[in-house]
Amino acid sequence: MALVPDTSALVEAEQLVADLRDNGSAPAQHAKILQRLDKLRSLLHTGLDSLLFHARPFQILPALNVLIEHGVFDAVPVHGDASIDDLASKVKLDAAILTRFLRIVLTQGIFKEKAPGVYEHTPASAIFRTDQGASLYRLCTVQFPQWWRVSEYLQTHSAEEAQDATKVPYSWALGKEGMTYYEALEDDSTVADAWHKGMTMIQATQPISGMFPFHTLKAVVEAEPQRAFVVDVGGGRGNALVAIMQECGGNYGAKMVLQDFEQVLEGTDPVRIPGVENMPNDFFDPQPVKDAHIYYLRNVLHNHYDKRSQVILRQIVDAMSPTSRVLIGEMILPSSTTAGTDPFPFFMDINMFMEGGLERSEQQWAELLGEVGLKIDKIWRLPDNPVQSTIEASLR
Ligand SMILES: C[S@@+](CC[C@H](N)C(=O)[O-])C[C@H]1O[C@@H](n2cnc3c(N)ncnc32)[C@H](O)[C@@H]1O
Structure with a gap:
């Protein structure tokens, strides 16, 4: 490939500048700008630079790991700065060694060296603090060793075995x-x-509101408050119910039910949300709440191939009345991909492969729901990112 950028790269660069001038402060606009930057880079790669770029995580991640596991992100104050000697003594590392691990992350705008040997946070470093996003980073690092072994898994397991929930790559690794x-x-x-x-x-980065308009059910729910408003099936720590109650200004006098494993709801860090009833329940078992207005499943079915997803859905179908709705909050895979398409849905698909599931296209969703006697009434897509969707379905 020529080293001189071709027209498509120039067009992309000009559009990027225009977007930046056009004020990128709204989160969706900001995300679009970063995606455009990504596309521009991929259009500019000539060969070796592509390889080196994709190998860059191997340069940065070990240093990030040292800094996070030794508490360096927490040791630098949110406001103010810290000298290398103070930092080194706080985190019990040799100052010269710590400097070497800091230097490489500085190249990514992670921390700023405001004077020689004096460091302060940038937004790109503060996010790694325990009180900000460290848990998200740890989620990646606890899973990484298993992801790395997937090619060995593929040499020793068939495609059918990958669909067997007890033989999934994660458990095997x-x-x-x-x-x-x-x-x-x-x-x-x-x-x-x-x-x-x-x-x-x-999950908090994936929207709940802004698709299906929960508030439009106010009159219906208030008219029949004996029916649960929302049953959040496999609801985890209840993010969705919190967002729905925020949108609706409460629960319209009806029950909000959070279902998940007992250890998730009542374990070491019990979930306590005012106005929400915790109900431990295995979603492969019969659904104990009958005739709810909404059965909500967010990022649950992508954990399972169709056979198991059908069992989960049938338990809900058996509990539904003709006016109950199933709402499925998931991504819908785009039908085509080119340089610059957001890789996140495809990353999630690989992630689901590790767990024994998949991300689905619109057609795959329609087939799955049809198999259990549900019909799609509407797909509510997030205007800023139409991959993010809520599928509304009811009994056929
Ligand atoms: C990917 S998380 C999604 C959590 C939540 N719906 C959200 O969007 O934030 C899947 C959830 O399903 C729960 N789960 C997995 N298997 C389950 C089962 N058999 N019965 C009930 N909950 C289950 C997990 O504990 C986890 O909280």
């Missing part, structure tokens, strides 16, 4: 074949804790 992904996860309380906390953060 941990030496826990025979356990499902969630059994393997909950088997180690440290990993489970890192996972659930990180998940709360990652």
